[in-house]
Amino acid sequence: MKIQFYAILVSLLLFFSCNSGSKSTIAKKIKKRIDYVNPFIGTGGHGHTFPGATMPFGMMQLSPDTRLDGWDGCSGYHYSDSEIYGFSHTHLSGTGVSDYGDILLMPTNKIIFNNGADGKEGYKSKFSHNKEIAEPGFYKVHLDDTNIDVALTVSKRSGIHQYQFPKNSKQIIILDLEHRDEVLDSKILVTDENTIQGYRHSKAWATNQQLFYTIKFSKKIKNISYLNEKTEGKSVKAAFEFDENDGNTIEVKVGISAVDIDGSAKNLEQEIGNKSFDEVKKIAQETWEKQLGKIVVEDKNENNKINFYTSLYHTMIAPNLYQDVDGRYRGMDLEINQTADFEYYTVFSLWDTYRAAHPLYTIIEQKRTNDFINTFLAKYDEGGIMPIWDLAANYTGCMIGYHAVPVIADAFLKGIKNYDAEKAFEAMKHSAMQDKLGLESYKKFGFIPVEKESESVSKTLEYAYDDWTIAQMAKSLGKENDYKIFIERAQNYKNVFDPETQFMRGRFKNTWFSPFDPYEVNFNYTEANAWQYSFYVPQDITGFANLLGGKKSLENQLDKLFTAKKETSGRDQADITGLIGQYAHGNEPSHHMAYLYNFVNKPSKTQEKVRQILSEMYQNTPDGISGNEDCGQMSAWYIFSSLGFYPVTPGSNQYIIGSPLFDKATINLENGKSFTIQAKNNSAENKYIKSIKLNGKNYEYSYLNHQDIINGGTLIFEMTNKPTNWGTKDAFIPSTEIKEHLIVAAPFIAKGDIAFKEKTTITLAIAEKDSQIYYSLGNGFEQYKKPFIISEKATFKVFAQKGTSKSAIIKTEFYKINPNIKIDLQSEYANQYNAGGDNALIDGVLGTEDFRTGTWQGYFDTDIIAIVDLGAVKPIQQLQINFLKDQRSWIFLPKSVEIYTSIDGKVFKKIDNFSFPIPKNEEIVTIESMKLLKLGNARYVKVIAKKLGTLPTWHLGFKENGRSWLFIDEIQIN
Structure with missing residues (x-):
């Protein structure tokens, strides 16, 4: 009787609490995890995310396109826009280069093929964020101009559009295969009264992207109109008209494939078939709910939970499945391959994601990590090298390092080994033994000279870390000779360390590149300056500290980093954002830096900085990410750091402890165990660690071992509002140190x-x-x-x-240099392109075709005026001047070059006006010389090279009001 009474009482309490209009504790507990995901985070600012529907690591990203090109149009959508061009099926999440945007569909009420980007009438439509919904696996928007409601949902390789047309309105759907990047070929084939199929092959970042499609309409096609009556070629668009008397709703089911048309049809049939829109949406959102349940956080701060689950969501968008339901896929050789042993993926933004996203996957995506590595090895077989940044069966050649290597080593050393380890090691060594991208010099000298390769400092540092991970795997496999080779190479960071300035610097002809400004963003670093790359020695932090003068010196240098002025000089670099001093959270080379304080016995400083970054750099707003989201890396930093630790050195099996953000978080592991993190007495003020217990025992170490997480258990933090002595003793601090096979740095x-x-x-x-x-x-x-x-x-x-x-x-x-010859530069060159200084144009050193190797003198948006003094009047038999043309990099030949001579340096006579051709839209890089013979007797030669100025209308930079560079080298007078 008592049991029944209490059961009735509890039921009544539940009823009244759930229906009282207040957000009760019980109501909060039943809130779904997908409700905490805000896909609009990152769609503003420079986050470059998209809000549309996708599945975890899925092939299709069905999302609205509001922007066609430009830096902040990389994902196809920007929150500041007010017009939608349509809905395409592939998108990149948080990248720095735009691609994808394939197979655009747009419902409208008139037949019109112009998209409206030119300001004329088009099929685009205005929309309002007030009538826009984005959830995991679902997107909905109202098109204001046509009064059409659009809803989208997806499966892995297929999706459904649902269009609700107004009554008595024409029902027309535009298919635009020309949308977005350059089309190589495309086709529309009508196969029955409800179905069309075809393909779109395009060129952008991926220079040969092949996509095939099958589209099924829920209503019969009443009429079809084609742009210029073309169904095949580079400019193919169609308008499909439907009977408005046959209901106001049209569902469009779309399957895609990188293999062939049959593959797209099979993907659609097997994944969606006869399922309704609501059924597909339900499956998608249930899948996301389960996926997000891999980490469960509990906290009173709703915004922190939204930031966390949105971050977790973002880490699960890429890499993308690139394999059909029958196991076929297009490999890096562009041939069709097949496997049933693993799932094949693309979109590996490895320079970003090896740092934290892939280490996160070793905890919550172990099976998928095996698939990733098997994918790397398949790509190695197909294309001859493991990917650096691959996209749609294309090597993009983007970014630096060979960072598939640390992903494999980190997984292998953590016991994730469902692949051929010997073959993996072979592929790792193969990546490191190439002669391209500066590796030939790196292997020969132990560093990359500035004059041999661009971004030489960053490449030297990243290669050294990658080599350390090869050494660790070699040691685990018992390969002592390989271990020696690569542990020696792992110390090459010493060769770019300048003890006088305490920074990592470029070595130009074995001198330091100068004049030196650690704030200057130049071609010696990748998307960074000396401040932001000089701490990148995760494999030998002890050795690095010793170069600086010890742990106290490293601490002082870190303090200077976080308190330095925020401004940068030199090249404008959009990636350098989220500045705290010169710490740039918006770009990956900085991501480990706050945790370095643990290595110098000052974990409280790590705790302080980590909490600052968590609270300032991640917000529940469209511009709530401080830089490009970068395929999950920015979000992975948040996930790790909010849990209370971070992988400073993937491959070490250690996570460096910071400051947990949540009261409680539980990691649900694939082995059936769970690892729970609790933070007692936690608050914004209580960011410092008073004590830790691991599985009930006091834990003094300021780092955590991977196996402690995988074994399951509890990690309990006791937090306080002041720094403590926890984790400060030498016995308890983390350390990475290379102790054997020590090298001698090059002088x-x-x-x-x-x-x-x-x-x-x-x-x-x-x-x-x-x-x-x-x-x-x-x-x-x-x-x-x-x-x-x-x-x-x-x-x-x-x-x-x-x-x-x-x-x-x-x-x-x-x-x-002939001591009698002098040069008077009356124009100011850019320091980052100084080529050695004021005498660079008469020093006898000739520039190469790569402008970033320090041998060219660069002038931005200015004419070059230089006067050469020969020291005495003499007959001039020949004058030759070299200019660089690299129009992709905004470097153009001068419009003209005027040559004057003088006897006294006061009165100049015009000798010639040499004109270069009007620039054409071409990407070739060349060195162009102008040569004049028999200039007569003179002591002074004046050269005036006229800038192009405003970029041509066909150039990508024209829309940004871009201006040209002039790059000049030797003025040779004989």
């Missing part, structure tokens, strides 16, 4: 000019002081003891030795 020219007039005094130095330096000027090597003088052209060689270990021998050519 450098600390002072002296490579190109000089009378003479130059050479001072040599080395990053590590306890090595001996030996040099040669052609007559054998001698030990360096003090600065020496070079007064003639010379070939100089130098190396360092410590015990029996030697550095690489570095060779430098010294040039003697």
Whole structure:
């Protein structure tokens, strides 16, 4: 009787609490996880996400397109826009380059093929965010201009559009195969009264993207109109008209495939078939609910939960499935392959995601991690190399490093091994032994010289970390010789460390690239400056600290980083956002930095900085991400950090402890166990750790081992409002340190000019002081003891030795400039393109076709005016001047070059006006020379190179009101 009474009482309480209009505790508990996902986060600012419907790691991303191109149009949608062009089926999430946007459909009420982007009448429509809904697996919007309601939902490789037309309105659906990127070929084939099929092959970032489609309308096609009556080619559009008397709703089911038309039909039939819109939506959202349940957070702060589950959602959009239901896929050789052993994926933004997204997958996506690695190995077989940034069966050649390598090593060392480990190691070594992208120099010298390869500092640092992960896997496999080779290469970071400035710097002809400004964004770094790359030594933080002078010096340098002025100089770099001092959270090279305080016994500083970043850089707003979302990396940082730890060094099996954001979080593992993190006495003020218990025992270590998570258990934090001594003892701090097979860093020219007039005094130095330096000027090597003088052209060689270990021998050519020749530059060059300084145009060093190798002098939006003084009047037989043309990089030839001569430097006579051709829309990079013969007697030669100025209308930068660069090298006068 009592049991029945209490049951009735509880039922009544539940009834009244759920129907009282208040948000009760019980009502909150039954709220779904998908309700905490806000797909609009990241669609504003520079987040570059899309709000449309997709499945976890699915092939289709069915989303509205509001922007056709431009930096903030990368995903096809930007929250600041007010017009929708239509709904396409492929989109990239948070990338820095636009691609995809395939197979655009748009419901309308008149036959019109123009999209309206030109300001004329088009099929686009205005819309309002007030009439727009975005949820995992579902999107809905009202088109204001036509009064049509659009709803979208998806399965993995297929989706459904639902169009609700107003009564008595014409019902027309536009299919635009020309939409977005450059079309190589496309086709529309009507197969029955409800079905059309075809393909769209296009070129953008992926230069040969092939997509096939099957589209089934729920109503019979009444009439079809084609643009220019064409059903095949580069400009194919169609308008499908339906009978408005046959109901106001049309459902459009779409299947896609990268294989062939039959594949798209099979994908549609097997995944959706006769299912209704609501059935597909229900399956999609149930799938997302289960997927998001891999980590369950509990907290009073609703916005934090929204940020968390949206971040988790974003980490599960890419990589994308790239395989049909029958196991077929298009490989990197563009041939059709098949496998039933694993699922094949594309969109690996590895420079971003190896840092935290893939380590997150080793915890919550172990099966899929095996599939990712098997995909890498398949791509290695198909294309000859593992992907760096692959997209739609294309190697894009984008970004740096060979970061499939740490993804494999990190997984392997964590026990995720459902692939051929020997083949994986072979592929890892193969990536590291190439001769492209600066690797030839890197292997030879232990660093990449500025003059040999762009972004040389970043590449040297990233290669060194990648090599460390190869070494760790080699050691695990018992491959001692490989271990020695790659653990030595892992120390190459020492070769770009300048002990005087304490920064990682570019080595230009074995001197430091100068003048040096650590705030300057230039071609020595990847999307960064010296501040933002100089801390990137996750594999040997102890060794790096020793170079700086010890742990206290590293701490001081970190303090300077976070308190430095926020401004950058040099090149405008849109990726550098989310600045705290010079820490740039909006870009990946900074992501580990706040956690480095743990390595110097100051975990409270990590806790403070991590909480600041969590609260300032992630907001529940469209512009709530501080930079590009980057296929899950920005979100993975939030997930890890809000849980209370972060993988500073993937491959070490350690996570560095920060400051947990949530009262409670539970990681539900694939092995059936769970790992629960609790933060007692937690609040915005209580961000410091007082104590930790792991599985009931006191835990003093400021890092966590991977196996502790996988074994399941509890991690309980006791939080407080002031810094404590927890985790500060040497015995409890994390450490990465290379202790064996230590290398000798290569010495450098600390002072002296490579190109000089009378003479130059050479001072040599080395990053590590306890090595001996030996040099040669052609007559054998001698030990360096003090600065020496070079007064003639010379070939100089130098190396360092410590015990029996030697550095690489570095060779430098010294040039003697005719002391009688002078140059007066009356225009200002950009420091990042100074080519060696004021004498660069007469130093005898010629530029190469890569403008980023430091040998060209660059001038932005200005004419070049230079006067060469020959020192005396003499007959001039020939004048030659070299200019670079690299129009993709906004570097154009001058419109014209005026040449004047003078006897006294006051009165100049015009000798010639050399005109270059009007620039054409072409991507070839060339060095163009202008040459004049027999200029007569003169002492002074004046050169005026006229800038192009405003970019041509066909250039991508024209819409941004872009201006041209002039790149000039030697002015050779004989």
